[in-house]
Amino acid sequence: MSFGIITRAADGSENFRAEGQTLRVIHHQVIQSSFTGDVQVSGVTPANAIAYCIPRNPNPYDRGLLTVMGDGFVRLSRYNNSYPPKTNLDLIVLAIL
Amino acid sequence: MSSFDFVVRNSAGQALAGSDFLGYSLVQEGSVVVVDQQLARINFSTTIKSKAPPIVAIQVRQYGGAWIRLCRVIGVEGNWTHCVLVGNRFSSSEPASVTYMYRVYAAEARSSESYGLRTVSDTNIVSFDSGFKQLVFTSFAYQWQGWPKVVDGNAPAGNNRVTWVGYRNPTLNVPPDGWLALSLANNSFTTTMESNATGKWQTYPMEVESTFVYESGRLIILFELYAATTAINYNIQFNTFCPIIEN
Numbered sequence: 001m002s003f004g005i006i007t008r009a010a011d012g013s014e015n016f017r018a019e020g021q022t023l024r025v026i027h028h029q030v031i032q033s034s035f036t037g038d039v040q041v042s043g044v045t046p047a048n049a050i051a052y053c054i055p056r057n058p059n060p061y062d063r064g065l066l067t068v069m070g071d072g073f074v075r076l077s078r079y080n081n082s083y084p085p086k087t088n089l090d091l092i093v094l095a096i097l
Numbered sequence: 098m099s100s101f102d103f104v105v106r107n108s109a110g111q112a113l114a115g116s117d118f119l120g121y122s123l124v125q126e127g128s129v130v131v132v133d134q135q136l137a138r139i140n141f142s143t144t145i146k147s148k149a150p151p152i153v154a155i156q157v158r159q160y161g162g163a164w165i166r167l168c169r170v171i172g173v174e175g176n177w178t179h180c181v182l183v184g185n186r187f188s189s190s191e192p193a194s195v196t197y198m199y200r201v202y203a204a205e206a207r208s209s210e211s212y213g214l215r216t217v218s219d220t221n222i223v224s225f226d227s228g229f230k231q232l233v234f235t236s237f238a239y240q241w242q243g244w245p246k247v248v249d250g251n252a253p254a255g256n257n258r259v260t261w262v263g264y265r266n267p268t269l270n271v272p273p274d275g276w277l278a279l280s281l282a283n284n285s286f287t288t289t290m291e292s293n294a295t296g297k298w299q300t301y302p303m304e305v306e307s308t309f310v311y312e313s314g315r316l317i318i319l320f321e322l323y324a325a326t327t328a329i330n331y332n333i334q335f336n337t338f339c340p341i342i343e344n
Contacts, residue, residue: 004105005105007213007214007227008227009211009227009228009230010211010228014344015227015228015229015230015231016113016114016227016230016231016233017233018105018106018107018113019107019108019233019235020107020113020233020234020235020343020344021107021111021113021233021234021235021237021340022113022114022120022121022231022232022233022234023120023121023152023232023234023340024112024118024119024120025119025148025149025204028148028149028174030174050281050339050340052281052282054150054169054170056173058171060136060167060169060171060181060183061167063286063287063304064286065286066286066287066288066305077288090149090150090173090174092149092150094281096111097111097112
């Protein structure tokens with residue numbers, strides 16, 4: 001790189017340079033496990049964003065919601081109606097900007 | 098983003114850092130032993146107080162025949178405490194226990210003690226600190242192709258029958274020192290499938306778990322499908338965007 005910014009740690013190792021890409025949180029919403037449908041998130045596509053759900057339940061085996069990124073939205077769906085009711089999940093959308 | 102402030106962009110004009118740009122920085126790294134079908138845990142040395150969950154990345158070098166099928170951050174907004182992982186090996190001839198290198202990136206930078214460059218947002222959050230390695234990726238897996246790896250599991254019919262389905266990225270070459278942001282993957286979810294095992298087509302619930310595999314420089318997603326009978330008609334949708342961290 002001929003110009004730009006580079007930062008280094010005290011030991012001289014490189015921590016950052018203005019190359020590559022990074023992710024930024026552009027949407028964070030708490031939803032309930034019964035939620036299905038589309039969440040509108042402007043500017044996202046399957047090529048520049050990723051969405052995922054984390055159940056707010058300490059049981060690590062609890063299933064999350066299926067998230068699929070579309071153009072400008074995230075589609076959420078779940079089939080199993082026996083999932084604990086009123087469980088909250090964090091919906092996170094990260095994107096390259 | 099405000100019209101004036103400190104912003105760093107790459108050659109494509111994409112923002113990489115800035116005073117109101119809440120990106121991710123490295124807050125913890127180490128090693129963890131992951132055993133097949135058992136729960137392993139990475140405790141965060143300090144509770145991560147960001148609103149969004151941290152990202153946990155695993156170095157692909159240790160993959161091969163031993164994989165991780167679950168990588169989940171535990172906690173709530175402002176109080177993320179640890180990450181859990183479950184190992185998964187495809188056959189008993191592969192190692193039952195593997196030591197993986199991991200990294201934890203948090204969405205709110207901390208202040209380092211050293212001198213350098215630090216930016217603070219208008220909400221008084223440290224958005225960039227040169228004392229911490231920033232999450233930057235140089236490639237990502239996006240296009241996946243079906244891979245001829247469909248194997249019906251050995252579980253008896255009618256009792257959580259397991260089918261394996263694989264997709265691979267045919268063009269992306271992932272270096273063994275690369276890091277995979279595993280906690281972002283859609284690890285497990287419930288969907289439906291169809292089967293006529295009873296002589297009549299019926300819709301059944303199907304549990305899906307995804308496992309990332311690294312084989313000869315290529316990234317593979319392997320899905321385990323759990324259903325009461327052999328899955329026949331199904332449509333698995335999953336996160337297709339998978340960043341590879343190389344710095």
